[in-house]
Amino acid sequence: PAKPVFAGQLPKGLQTISNIIAVSSCKGGVGKSTIAVNLAYTLAGMGAKVGIFDADVYGPSLPTMVSPESRLLEMNPETRTIIPIEYLGVKLISFGFAGQGRAIMRGPMVSGVIDQLLTTTEWGELDYLVIDMPPGTGDIQLTLCQVVPLTAAVIVTTPQKLAFIDVAKGVRMFSKLKVPCVAVVENMCHFDADGKRYYPFGKGSGAQVVQQFGIPHLFDLPIQPNLSASGDSGMPEVVVDPQGQVAKTFQDLGVCV
Numbered sequence: 001p002a003k004p005v006f007a008g009q010l011p012k013g014l015q016t017i018s019n020i021i022a023v024s025s026c027k028g029g030v031g032k033s034t035i036a037v038n039l040a041y042t043l044a045g046m047g048a049k050v051g052i053f054d055a056d057v058y059g060p061s062l063p064t065m066v067s068p069e070s071r072l073l074e075m076n077p078e079t080r081t082i083i084p085i086e087y088l089g090v091k092l093i094s095f096g097f098a099g100q101g102r103a104i105m106r107g108p109m110v111s112g113v114i115d116q117l118l119t120t121t122e123w124g125e126l127d128y129l130v131i132d133m134p135p136g137t138g139d140i141q142l143t144l145c146q147v148v149p150l151t152a153a154v155i156v157t158t159p160q161k162l163a164f165i166d167v168a169k170g171v172r173m174f175s176k177l178k179v180p181c182v183a184v185v186e187n188m189c190h191f192d193a194d195g196k197r198y199y200p201f202g203k204g205s206g207a208q209v210v211q212q213f214g215i216p217h218l219f220d221l222p223i224q225p226n227l228s229a230s231g232d233s234g235m236p237e238v239v240v241d242p243q244g245q246v247a248k249t250f251q252d253l254g255v256c257v
């Protein structure tokens with residue numbers, strides 16, 4: 001494994017992590033969490049040590065996408081650090097495992113919860129921590145990006161009309177913070193039936209985004225009819241991106257997996 005790049009500057013809990021990847025979207029429901037979980041398990045399948053941090057405090061979806069035996073985070077009484085839940089070799093933290101329902105909180109409280117969950121967790125040595133970001137580009141997202149030294153960002157969108165404006169917003173936020181956007185994923189872009197390909201949301205503006213912002217990778221992922229069922233069954237099957245296209249881009253970041 002590569003040497004942790006942030007040692008010395010970061011809260012202790014994050015010092016042993018080599019790469020922190022934000023999976024982000026400007027709208028909810030585009031498949032951000034699905035991509036984040038698929039990315040994490042694909043990287044783990046390639047031999048990397050991986051964790052997922054579900055930063056979507058208002059609507060944590062990780063607990064419905066995995067089915068570990070224990071679903072409640074525990075604290076190490078001596079070090080007062082949080083022990084992540086482990087499922088199929090991937091370490092998981094979500095507000096949904098904190099024993100509370102959906103949060104009704106103001107922004108600063110949310111930032112506090114995120115900060116505590118992220119930085120006081122015993123992540124151990126990780127090649128990748130995948131952060132499932134809350135949707136949008138508001139204060140919470142900005143604070144998170146400023147506090148956490150992100151290695152790279154992936155932006156998830158669907159190919160609707162407004163997608164270009166949305167994606168541009170996300171790219172600008174990350175570029176202001178000097179975080180490279182390495183990939184745009186156009187999720188649910190088509191499906192095949194009766195030997196024909198259908199584009200229910202129209203053709204996306206992905207190519208335009210890639211050209212305008214110089215993002216190195218664009219991935220079109222199809223609608224998978226059985227995906228919702230597998231996401232809801234608590235089995236993180238790699239069905240969105242079976243070839244691991246998105247995960248492979250992270251091998252370019254220089255981490256041996």
Ligand code: ADP
Pocket residue numbers: 025027028029030031032033034035061187188221222223224225227228229231232240
């Ligand atoms: P977000 O995190 O952006 O809110 P989710 O990952 O929770 O979105 O996905 C929203 C819903 O869409 C889920 O039920 C998920 O299973 C489904 N979904 C995501 N990607 C696909 C896909 N490529 N094909 C079919 N269903 C999908």
